[in-house]
Amino acid sequence: MSFQYKQDAENFDRYLRNRFARFHLALADDKTRMLLFGRFAADRKAEYDERPETFDFLGFTHVCGTDRRGKFAVVRLPSRKSCRKFLARTKEWLSDHRHWK
Secondary structure, X not given: XXXXXXXXXXXXXXXXHHHHHHOOOOOOOOOOOOOOOOOOHHHHHHXXXXXXXXXXXXXXXXXXXXXXXXXXXXXXXXXXHHHHHHHHHHHHHHHHOOOOO
């Protein structure tokens, strides 16, 4: 989920955890986190000489960036994990079909 304000994100997180607890479920803490991402993230992180955070989702790494006009854009790059899997499958296929003419 994405929110404009941190307070909204914290309220939603608290609500979701309570809702899951009613059904004896829990969010995985190692897969759930709050991060500063979006249009103003680069400016806020630049104050501390840091870069905006990134996250992996559905085989892509999502990065804060800009388009050709200089406006904010979410840049989606193939994640390293998906690239490694693709190259491993390709290498396996090539080694299995090396004898083909």
